[in-house]
Structure formats: structure tokens, C-alpha cells
Amino acid sequence: MRLVEMVPEEARLRIIIVGAGLSGIAAAISCASSGHLVQVIEQAKELAEVGAGLQITPNASRLLNHWQLPASFWESAAEPTTVTVHRYTGQVLAHEDGFHKNIRAKYNAPFVDFHRGDLQRALFSRANELEVTFHLNERAETINFNMATVHTAAGNQYNGDLIIAADGLWSRCRECFFGQKDEPLPTGDLAYRIVLRADQISDPELKAWIENPQVHFWIGPGAHVVAYSMRGGSMFNLVLLVPDDLPVGVARQTGSVDEMRMLFADWDPILTRFLSYVGHVDKWKLMHRGLH
Numbered sequence: 001m002r003l004v005e006m007v008p009e010e011a012r013l014r015i016i017i018v019g020a021g022l023s024g025i026a027a028a029i030s031c032a033s034s035g036h037l038v039q040v041i042e043q044a045k046e047l048a049e050v051g052a053g054l055q056i057t058p059n060a061s062r063l064l065n066h067w068q069l070p071a072s073f074w075e076s077a078a079e080p081t082t083v084t085v086h087r088y089t090g091q092v093l094a095h096e097d098g099f100h101k102n103i104r105a106k107y108n109a110p111f112v113d114f115h116r117g118d119l120q121r122a123l124f125s126r127a128n129e130l131e132v133t134f135h136l137n138e139r140a141e142t143i144n145f146n147m148a149t150v151h152t153a154a155g156n157q158y159n160g161d162l163i164i165a166a167d168g169l170w171s172r173c174r175e176c177f178f179g180q181k182d183e184p185l186p187t188g189d190l191a192y193r194i195v196l197r198a199d200q201i202s203d204p205e206l207k208a209w210i211e212n213p214q215v216h217f218w219i220g221p222g223a224h225v226v227a228y229s230m231r232g233g234s235m236f237n238l239v240l241l242v243p244d245d246l247p248v249g250v251a252r253q254t255g256s257v258d259e260m261r262m263l264f265a266d267w268d269p270i271l272t273r274f275l276s277y278v279g280h281v282d283k284w285k286l287m288h289r290g291l292h
């Protein structure tokens, strides 16, 4: 029997989700798994992979497990065995061995690091199995909250019983709900996001860091760095967080590799060795929201 047929018709909701980012697809899986009819409206023409890493804490990995994502997804995980916090100069401030075992023992679920593309692909595949309908190239423009109706820029109308707004930081749904322009606020920081492949690294010490999954933090004056292995220990994700110097209104821009290296020139030599392999870097303005 199909899942939707297991729920009595009077209890079956027609759910419209706006946005097919990680939140939107996750919400779609959760709702469809409970037997509801789910449609997702996404403005992008295709679901492009955003190429960077994502740390999944045990509360979230438990959910991913519950949703029965494909086995290939779990093979793409990197489960860190150690966590280390360094002073920016390299001195170790805190270190935990057996991190993976400790986390599993405490939470009965793993702490895992993924490439975002792998997670997005697995979620999308599971949502399709659950008969979620995706409408791409459809931008939600106005919403009638009394009727649970979404009108799109292309002139189409979607009717449901419930609308879930999962359209990200620059949310049109949120503006429709509050009836006014409502932009996110800059945090004052930006992130350099870097992905290195183990096969492009010749330095044996750095290669060992990538291939034996681990998490590292460096805490420095006015900046900090988070780094971890992903995709089964074949890739390394580095996020460098520094004060935001992007112009107002610019959310993302190609950065200068030399400028980035200069900012971290007197940091831990192992970090600067990783940075010597970087050929291209993007700067992402970090935004957040105030409370309403």
C-alpha cells in the first residue's frame, strides 16, 4: 500500500513547501513519510550542488537515519575520530581522542561530516521515492494565508491545506507574512570557504589529516578557523571566519588567495601549509536575523 493511502483521507494534508534547500527537502521527507501529499516549489531551474562541507550533529544524524536515506549516502560520510582546539599559533588547548565512540555512546547516533552535494542528492532521491512533487523554476511571489494559496511569478497558483516556508534567509514568504520588506542583517563576519582534495596534496602529514577523519578549530585574534575531513576522508573542508569587508549588498564574491594567506600568515604552520594548496577562494557574507 502507498504511504498516502495509509492515512485516512480526512487526515491527509496537502502541503506546499516553498524552497528546495536542505530544510525544504528535509521537511518534505518528514511530511511525506507521515502520509501527507507534498509539493515543493523551487525558484531555481535545477538543484545545483553547493560545494562545501556540513557538520551533522547526532540529533540530525538520527533523523537522517530514520528517513532511510540510500546506503551510498552513509558511505560518503566522514566520522571524525578526534577533535582538537588550537590556539591560532598551533598550541593545543583541548583534544579528545575516541570522539566518534564517545559521541555514539552518549547519543546513540554519530557526529558525521558530509559534502553538501551528497546530502542534498540523498535527500532529493528519498523525497522522490516518497512521491514528493517538485516544481522547479517557480518563484513564490504572493501568498494568501487565509486560503493557503501560493501564487508564483510565472502566474501559476498552488492550493494546499498548509504552507511551509523554507525559502532561506532572503525569505519572500516571511515578507508576505509580515507584510513588509524584511531583509537579513549582516553579522559583521564573512567566511572563506575552501575544499581541498586529498589527491591534490603531496605533503604526507596533511594527507594523513584528511584521510583519518578529524575536526580542528583554531581560535585567533579577530578570526577563527574550522576544518574537517569529508567524503570518506578524500576531501578536506576549511572555513576561515574573519571580519566582513564586502561592500553593502554583496553576499558572495571571489576573494584574493594572496589576501587570505596574508590574514593567516603568522598562524599555525600546519594551517598555512593547507592554505598553500588553495587555488581559488570565495568570500561569503554571514547574515542572520533579528527577533520579531
Ligand SMILES: Cc1cc2nc3c(=O)[nH]c(=O)nc-3n(C[C@H](O)[C@H](O)[C@H](O)COP(=O)(O)OP(=O)(O)OC[C@H]3O[C@@H](n4cnc5c(N)ncnc54)[C@H](O)[C@@H]3O)c2cc1C
Residues within 6 Å of the ligand: 018, 019, 020, 021, 022, 023, 024, 041, 042, 043, 044, 053, 054, 055, 056, 138, 139, 140, 141, 166, 167, 168, 169, 170, 171, 172, 173, 191, 193, 239, 284, 286
Ligand atoms: C559557512 C557556513 C557553514 C555552515 N556550516 C554548517 C554546518 O556545519 N552544519 C549545519 O547544520 N549548518 C551549517 N550551516 C548552516 C546551513 O548551511 C543552513 O542553515 C542551511 O543550508 C539553510 O538551508 P535552507 O534550506 O533553510 O535555506 P537555503 O539553502 O537558502 O534554501 C532556500 C531555498 O529556497 C529557494 N527559494 C528562495 N526564495 C524562493 C521563492 N520566493 N520561491 C521559491 N523558492 C525560493 C532557494 O532557491 C533555495 O533553494 C553553515 C552555513 C554557513 C554560511
